[in-house]
Amino acid sequence: MERFYKKSTADFYTLIFLLFLSVGTIVLDYKYNQITYIRSVINDLIVYPIDRISNLPRLFINQLIAESSNIKDLELELKILEKENMYLKIQVQELNSLKDENTRLRKISKASIITSKKQTIVKVISNTASPNKRVVSIDKGEKYGVYIGQNVIGVDGLVGQVIETAFVSSKVILITESTHTVPAVVDRTGDNILVTGHADDGKLIVPYAQMGVDIVIGDVISTSGLANRFKAKIPIGIVVKKTSNRDKEFSDIEIKPFEKVGQMSELILIWDYKPKDKVNE
Amino acid sequence: MNNFIVITLSLLLSIILTITTFPLGYFAPDWIHLFLIYWILATPGSIGLFTVWMIGLLVDVVLGSTLGVNALVYSLIAYLVFKSYMAIRYLTVLQQGILILLLLLAKCTLILWIDDMMGTSNYTTSIYWTPLISALAWPLVYYFLRNLRRKYNVT
Numbered sequence: 001m002e003r004f005y006k007k008s009t010a011d012f013y014t015l016i017f018l019l020f021l022s023v024g025t026i027v028l029d030y031k032y033n034q035i036t037y038i039r040s041v042i043n044d045l046i047v048y049p050i051d052r053i054s055n056l057p058r059l060f061i062n063q064l065i066a067e068s069s070n071i072k073d074l075e076l077e078l079k080i081l082e083k084e085n086m087y088l089k090i091q092v093q094e095l096n097s098l099k100d101e102n103t104r105l106r107k108i109s110k111a112s113i114i115t116s117k118k119q120t121i122v123k124v125i126s127n128t129a130s131p132n133k134r135v136v137s138i139d140k141g142e143k144y145g146v147y148i149g150q151n152v153i154g155v156d157g158l159v160g161q162v163i164e165t166a167f168v169s170s171k172v173i174l175i176t177e178s179t180h181t182v183p184a185v186v187d188r189t190g191d192n193i194l195v196t197g198h199a200d201d202g203k204l205i206v207p208y209a210q211m212g213v214d215i216v217i218g219d220v221i222s223t224s225g226l227a228n229r230f231k232a233k234i235p236i237g238i239v240v241k242k243t244s245n246r247d248k249e250f251s252d253i254e255i256k257p258f259e260k261v262g263q264m265s266e267l268i269l270i271w272d273y274k275p276k277d278k279v280n281e
Numbered sequence: 282m283n284n285f286i287v288i289t290l291s292l293l294l295s296i297i298l299t300i301t302t303f304p305l306g307y308f309a310p311d312w313i314h315l316f317l318i319y320w321i322l323a324t325p326g327s328i329g330l331f332t333v334w335m336i337g338l339l340v341d342v343v344l345g346s347t348l349g350v351n352a353l354v355y356s357l358i359a360y361l362v363f364k365s366y367m368a369i370r371y372l373t374v375l376q377q378g379i380l381i382l383l384l385l386l387a388k389c390t391l392i393l394w395i396d397d398m399m400g401t402s403n404y405t406t407s408i409y410w411t412p413l414i415s416a417l418a419w420p421l422v423y424y425f426l427r428n429l430r431r432k433y434n435v436t
Binding site for chain 2: 011012014015018019021022023024025026028029030035038039042043046047050051053054126128129130131132133135164171179
């Protein structure tokens with residue numbers, strides 16, 4: 001009994017020590033952002049392999065589906081893709097000439113133009129990497145130079161930004177996360193607005209849009225580049241619904257993102273834009 | 282040695298379960314904590330408070346919360362369980378479930394409080410679903426781990 005008592009007092013001081021240690025790590029992580037490397041080490045050594053293991057069944061099923069599709073289907077798909085490729089090539093030709101013209105015009109107006117030179121295609125390891133936020137994890141990390149704040153896009157439009165990097169994996173917060181906001185612009189009018197995620201999946205809203213704001217259904221919304229967080233002119237989505245409620249001071253504007261944000265298997269990282277200030281600093 | 286391997290593997294399994302049930306959001310049981318509480322109750326000698334703290338830190342990384350929040354609440358609850366495992370062991374599974382509900386409710390309140398104090402708004406009040414679901418899942422975890430413990434003779 002005496003030994004038991006001795007042990008328990010020791011336990012108590014361990015507890016106090018650990019509580020102080022926890023408070024210390026909370027302060028270091030939250031206030032000074034100093035110990036992110038501990039996070040990335042744990043992430044690489046333990047969480048990343050577990051993540052991979054827990055995704056094995058899904059990969060296996062996907063492979064089975066891919067193998068069971070027959071050759072005829074594949075040939076058909078090939079034909080469609082070839083057609084699409086041809087169409088895209090023609091479009092690129094037009095685009096190139098437009099780009100040249102644009103560069104020339106910008107030179108006249110002395111404005112610099114940013115064009116994407118480098119992109120990296122990354123695979124999504126898990127579409128739900130957090131229990132309470134819309135965060136996905138991707139299979140590239142600091143090893144490939146991925147940095148916090150890097151813009152992540154899909155083939156059709158904006159998807160999100162990198163919020164956490166480890167050595168071999170990173171986490172991307174999606175624009176549909178309800179605590180995430182993108183500074184945006186209405187392409188037709190040039191009005192600056194804010195686009196926030198919504199609790200419903202695949203839906204974006206404009207908070208604090210005044211009653212008389214000039215936004216109509218069908219307007220294309222893209223990033224404005226304000227606040228130096230996202231590169232300018234990345235398409236976000238299209239306005240699908242606008243309701244003006246007399247009781248409220250603001251009108252409800254609903255935007256459908258171009259990308260199926262949250263259900264993607266591949267994402268694109270762009271490299272020509274670096275946020276001016278780092279996240280959390 | 283047997284202890285170490287079985288406990289480590291089961292905790293890894295709990296992390297896998299946590300990651301795979303992320304799509305359920307707050308309606309997913311708190312697998313890691315349930316597994317941990319079981320092992321503390323069953324074999325209090327094989328897990329130390331410091332190990333619990335490390336596991337809490339791991340949970341922080343898995344959930345993406347501020348480093349130390351879960352480590353703090355895990356070690357606090359583990360301490361309470363360490364202190365009273367003798368009494369809790371002799372309760373029925375249902376009673377243990379109710380006790381775990383209360384413990385996890387306290388944990389969620391503490392997490393929300395810390396979260397609110399920092400202004401990070403990582404969590405919302407729907408976090409309170411988790412203790413309820415976890416308490417319901419407790420018999421499942423209990424019998425699964427007891428079979429495991431008896432099969433591999435973990436003491």
